[in-house]
Amino acid sequence: MxxxxxxxxxxxxxxxxxxxxxxxxxxxxxxxxxKGVIEYQLRAGINIGGFTPIPIPAEIRELSSFNPMLNISLEGSIIYLFKQTPSSWGIRTGVKLENKGMKANSMVKNYRMEIIGGEGERVAGNWTGGVSTHIANSYITIPTLAIFKVNDCWSFSGGAFWSFLMDKNFSGYVFDGYLREGDPTGVKVIFEDDKTASYDFSNDLRKFSYGLQLGTTWQFSKHLNVFGDFSFGLNNMFKSDFKTITFTMRPVYLNLGAGYSF
Structure with a gap:
């Protein structure tokens, strides 16, 4: 017992x-x-898109050619997930060095324009004919995003971005048309055959821009992922006192690339 x-x-x-x-x-x-967890990422991608008015104004009658160019982006980001579970909310921020540019030819009518004459003088008026535009800008961008991690593979993000203009170019030329000096009833200056006139609005670009960003990431291994981020600018790329182009132009881009998680 x-x-x-x-x-x-x-x-x-x-x-x-x-x-x-x-x-x-x-x-x-x-x-x-x-407990929360911190992740670090390096990302490299390509920006595909352009600067555009939304909606397209009546002055732009036809887009005859478009070249998105090779726009590279490099980003270092930090992610804080509130939990270490497969499904979790979090936040992401970082610093991105990126190019946004394009080349486009369009046909316009009564399009506000300021061309540079043969003596360097500037002549403003309403242009009807062809316009060739070249934009090549470089930015430092800071995204501020909310993250939802669905599982160990997929996550989605949304929030805002803030961009600071570093290098700038908004230039081009007009061709095959005519300029009405001053207003639509002004003196008619004709450009035909191979005659062109250049313009340059680079110094009229805004230093600071902001907008919305949405994206998704697929983590296909412990360290490697691919991503897609769509960004839409909310403010005009030109300064508020710039009156030559009368409509708002915004950057609209899709950033596709791959990343490495530490």
Whole structure:
């Protein structure tokens, strides 16, 4: 009887100790998963898109050619996930060096324009004919995004971006048309055959821009991922006192690329 009692006591003690250890380990594991985690990423991508008025104004009658150019982006970002579970919310920010540019030819009518004459003089008026535009800008961009991690593979992001203009170019030329100096009833200056006149609005570009960004990321291995981010500018690329182009032009770009997670 005494032996059986001691064996029952020892077995009960071992059972309680093992059960308590298991519960304690589960509590530690739950507590660990409830804590946040920080991730670091390096990203490289290509910006595909352009600067455009929305909606397209009546002055622009036809887009005859478009070249998105090779616009590279490099980004270092930091992600804070609120939990270490496969599904979690978080935030992401970082610093991105990126190019946004394009080349486009269009046919326009009564398009406000300021051309540079042969003597360097500037002549403003309403242009009807062809316009060739070349934009090549470089920015430092800071995204501020909310993250939703669906599982170990997929995550989605949304928020705002803030861009600071570093290098700038908005230039081009007009061709095969005529300029009405001053207003639509002004003196008619004809450009035909191979005659062109250049323009340059680079110094009229705004230094700071902002907008919205939405994206998704597919983490296909422990360290490697691919992503797509769509960004839409909310303010005009030109300064508020610039009156030559009368409509608002915004950057609209899709950034596609790959990243490395540390």
């Amino acid at each position: 005494k032996y059986n009692f001691y064996r029952l006591f020892i077995n009960s003690f071992v059972f309680l100790f093992a059960g308590s250890s298991l519960i304690f380990a589960q509590d530690l594991d739950t507590e660990k998963k409830e």
